[in-house]
Amino acid sequence: MKCKISRNAAKVLLAEIDKEENKELKLRVYITHKHGDHAHYGMGMDTPTDQDEVVTTDSGIEVILQKDEPLLDGVRVDYFYVPEEGFAVTNPSKGNHGDH
Numbered sequence: 269m270k271c272k273i274s275r276n277a278a279k280v281l282l283a284e285i286d287k288e289e290n291k292e293l294k295l296r297v298y299i300t301h302k303h304g305d306h307a308h309y310g311m312g313m314d315t316p317t318d319q320d321e322v323v324t325t326d327s328g329i330e331v332i333l334q335k336d337e338p339l340l341d342g343v344r345v346d347y348f349y350v351p352e353e354g355f356a357v358t359n360p361s362k363g364n365h366g367d368h
Contacts, residue, residue, distance in 0.1 A: 269321050269341045270332045271297065277325035277347035277355060284313070285329065292366075294322060295331040296345050297357060307339040333347035337360075 273281065281295060292367050296314035299307045316332045324330050333340045342361030348354065 269323050269334050269335075271323050271325050271333065271342075272344045273325045273327045273329055273331070274344070274346045275327070276344045276349070278325075278329060280355075281311050281329055281345070282327075289358060294330045294332050297319075297340060297345065298334065299339060300340060306362060307359070309343060309347070309359075311355065311357060 281309075284290060285295065290313050293313040293315060295311060296316075297309055297311050300310040301308045309342045314332055319335055320332045322330050322332055331345075333343070339359060339362055341359075343357055343359045346356045346358070348356060
């Protein structure tokens with residue numbers, strides 16, 4: 269499985285990961301809702317289980333993904349400052365380029 273984290277997102281995520289309360293946790297990307305051939309995604313700090321795969325991104329951040337969910341393979345985490353500040357999780361490899 270693969271996950272890409274943009275430079276802006278990595279900067280914000282590393283600040284969160286480095287907090288004392290998150291020292292033992294990893295970033296989890298998960299599906300909040302899926303329909304048809306695409307999904308909507310969420311993120312949070314978590315501990316992996318035996319149903320997960322932990323992938324290391326090129327930014328060095330370890331991400332937990334559920335093993336048996338093809339819509340998680342290839343997710344991309346971005347962080348935008350405009351038009352409003354926040355994360356966006358998409359999966360361009362599955363044709364999902366953003367919420368509709």
